[in-house]
Amino acid sequence: MEREHEKTFRRLLGQQDVQRALSSLQAGQLSDQYQQYLLALVDSNMLPDEEIARKLAEDATSEVEAINIALQMEKNTILFYQELQNLLGQEAGVLQTILDEERSHVYELNELKAYLQN
Numbered sequence: 001m002e003r004e005h006e007k008t009f010r011r012l013l014g015q016q017d018v019q020r021a022l023s024s025l026q027a028g029q030l031s032d033q034y035q036q037y038l039l040a041l042v043d044s045n046m047l048p049d050e051e052i053a054r055k056l057a058e059d060a061t062s063e064v065e066a067i068n069i070a071l072q073m074e075k076n077t078i079l080f081y082q083e084l085q086n087l088l089g090q091e092a093g094v095l096q097t098i099l100d101e102e103r104s105h106v107y108e109l110n111e112l113k114a115y116l117q118n
Helices: 001-011 014-026 032-043 050-059 063-117
Strands: none
Touching: 032 063, 050 063
């Protein structure tokens, strides 16, 4: 799933409206604190790569724990894309598709978790 999102996001970054929005951001438009926050989101393991995600899942002691880990990753991804959407303003409509998919993953994981707990 996440590989498809990465491909979609990379494709979206190539679109002119997103490129225009990103290039229009001047360094002074963002507060230092907000810039640090965005960098922290990107640099932390908040958005782990596939290898780290797989290791976390393998280390889980139960199926429910693995689902909880996946839920947290999905929520982190939603937060990240919402921040991008806020940053890009009107030009960020292209991110809505990814956000909708991530939200559906949260729903599906919660359904699976409920099933396993019954």
